[in-house]
Amino acid sequence: xxxxxxxxxxxxxxxxxxxxxxxxxxxxxxxxxxxxxxxxxxxxxxxxxxxxxxxxxxxxxxxxxxxxxxxxxxxxxxxxxxxxxxxxxxxxxxxxxxxxxxxxxxxxxxxxxxxxxxxxxxxxxxxxxxxxxxxxxxxxxxxxxxxxxxxxxxxxxxxxxxxxxxxxxxxxxxxxxxxxxxxxxxxxxxxxxxxxxxxxxxxxxxxxxxxxxxxxxxxxxxxxxxxxxxxxxxxxxxxxxxxxxxxxxxxxxxxxxxxxxxxxxxxxxxxxxxxxxxxxxxxxxxxxxxxxxxxxxxxxxxxxxxxxxxxxxxxxxxxxxxxxxxxxxxxxxxx
Numbered sequence: 001x002x003x004x005x006x007x008x009x010x011x012x013x014x015x016x017x018x019x020x021x022x023x024x025x026x027x028x029x030x031x032x033x034x035x036x037x038x039x040x041x042x043x044x045x046x047x048x049x050x051x052x053x054x055x056x057x058x059x060x061x062x063x064x065x066x067x068x069x070x071x072x073x074x075x076x077x078x079x080x081x082x083x084x085x086x087x088x089x090x091x092x093x094x095x096x097x098x099x100x101x102x103x104x105x106x107x108x109x110x111x112x113x114x115x116x117x118x119x120x121x122x123x124x125x126x127x128x129x130x131x132x133x134x135x136x137x138x139x140x141x142x143x144x145x146x147x148x149x150x151x152x153x154x155x156x157x158x159x160x161x162x163x164x165x166x167x168x169x170x171x172x173x174x175x176x177x178x179x180x181x182x183x184x185x186x187x188x189x190x191x192x193x194x195x196x197x198x199x200x201x202x203x204x205x206x207x208x209x210x211x212x213x214x215x216x217x218x219x220x221x222x223x224x225x226x227x228x229x230x231x232x233x234x235x236x237x238x239x240x241x242x243x244x245x246x247x248x249x250x251x252x253x254x255x256x257x258x259x260x261x262x263x264x265x266x267x268x269x270x271x272x273x274x275x276x277x278x279x280x281x282x283x284x285x286x287x288x289x290x291x292x293x294x295x296x297x298x299x300x301x302x303x304x305x306x307x308x309x310x311x312x313x314x315x316x317x318x319x320x321x322x323x324x325x326x327x328x329x330x331x332x333x334x335x
Contacts, residue, residue, distance in 0.1 A: 004129035005180030006333070007136075008071070008170035009303040010064025012057050013163075013290060016047040018146075023160060028153040034160045039266020043163030043291030045146035053087045055096035057166035058142035061299075062097060066138065069170040073101050076170070077134035079108040080125050082117030082141045082295035084324075085148065086110070089201070093142060114196075115262050115323020116186075117141055117295030118167075122319070122331050123184035125171045135173045141295035142166035148198075150222040158223045161265070163291030167299030179334050185244045186329040192233065195226040196324040234264060234322040235271050241320050241330035242276070249332055255316050256282055257335075258305060262321030263287035263297035272320075284310060294323070311335055 019042045020031035034040055046052045058081060066073060081094035094108030113120045118141035125137040145162035149155065174180045200220035201210060238261065246252065253276050261269045266287050273283045284305040293300060298319050305311050315335040322328035 001130050002132055003174040003176065003180040004126045004171045005174035006169050007172040008065040008067070008069025009168070009299075009306055010061045010068060011165065011167040011296075011300040011303040012060040012064070013044040013165035013300070014046045014050070014052050014057070016045055017042050018045045020160070023156075026151045027156045027159070029156050029160060037267070038161055039285075039287055040161065040291050041288045044165055046144055046164050052144075052164075054083050054085050054142045054144040054166070055087050055093040055100065057144070057164070058083075058093055058140040058168065059097045059100040061142070061166040061168040062101060062138055062140055065168040065170050069136070069172065071136060071170065073103045076103060076106060076136050076138045078106055078125070078128060078137045080111060080121040080137060080139045081108065082111040082113065082121040083143055084112060084114045084117070084294055085144045093140070097138075097140065113295070113323075113327050114325060115264060115292075115294050115297070116321040116325070116327040116329050118298045119184070119319060119321045119329040119331055120186060120327070122169070122171065122181070123186055123329070126181045126184060129171060129173050137171045138168060139171055139299075140166065140168045141297070141299045143294045143296050145294070148222070150219070154219075155222055157227060158225050161292045163293050165290055165293040165296045165300055167296050167303050169299055169302070182332045182334060183245055183248045184329065184331045185241055185248070186327075187237070187241065188325050188327045190325065192229075192326045193324070195229045196224070196326070198223045231265065231268065233326060234268050237322045237326070237328040238268065238272050238320055239275060241322075241328050242272070242318055245318060245330040245332040251316065251332075253277065256318055257315035258311050259283045259318045259320070260298055260302045260305060261285070262323065263290065263301055264292050264323065281310070
């Protein structure tokens with residue numbers, strides 16, 4: 001059985017920066033209020049005048065990752081694309097990337113696991129490589145949140161948090177034992193699905209009903225989050241997923257060289273850092289600049305940490321995420 005190892009990383013975020021003060025133009029908020037609750041100072045939102053979409057951003061990040069892997073588009077055997085905000089209800093973004101990059105008619109799989117989407121996607125890609133089915137897999141996380149956020153005081157509890165962007169990794173076959181992905185661990189608890197949800201449009205509120213009702217006060221088309229409930233579960237599940245991964249590989253907390261948590265809320269990351277007694281050099285956060293980019297957050301942060309030289313050869317890197325579903329998980333890798 002083979003191992004899989006990241007051989008290329010890339011990310012792309014829109015040029016349009018939206019600061020906390022910019023949000024004051026359409027909601028009652030302040031820079032202090034947002035930073036105190038989330039740690040976010042600014043985020044990137046797509047400028048409608050550009051050609052950026054979820055798939056386009058994913059393709060831009062993918063091109064960088066493929067080049068850094070020393071490969072061409074023709075070397076990629078499969079695509080796994082994670083997002084909660086596809087350009088179209090169907091088909092998904094994976095086939096769009098295949099078309100944009102003019103790749104061969106390789107398979108493309110879409111993962112809809114929201115904040116844990118990239119963790120799930122890495123696990124799926126890892127299994128394909130481990131079995132020998134594929135040699136190089138393109139794994140993408142991309143989100144366009146700004147197009148679906150409620151830009152009003154009513155929606156500020158969610159709107160201030162989310163940003164747009166994409167990241168990509170090339171996962172390649174590795175025959176060196178003890179390197180690359182050591183294990184992945186995935187979980188879900190659907191009874192809490194409605195604590196972080198976007199209910200419409202869906203088959204429960206489908207096109208005929210939407211058109212007939214045309215209700216301007218219907219909030220089911222905007223994301224809903226029970227913030228305190230999600231926070232309490234997140235800090236528990238984050239910890240469990242990390243410990244599970246360490247124990248599966250006979251490792252200790254002290255063995256962690258770099259933890260890349262999903263960028264949901266800086267307060268969650270700080271709580272986990274304190275609980276595991278990790279130094280600032282052992283945890284990477286960039287939510288301050290980009291907000292929560294959901295399926296893109298882990299891969300954008302991983303790429304940026306690597307670019308800054310914070311991840312070195314043979315480092316133990318832990319990726320962890322928790323989000324809507326509830327779904328959560330971790331990936332343990334030796335760089």
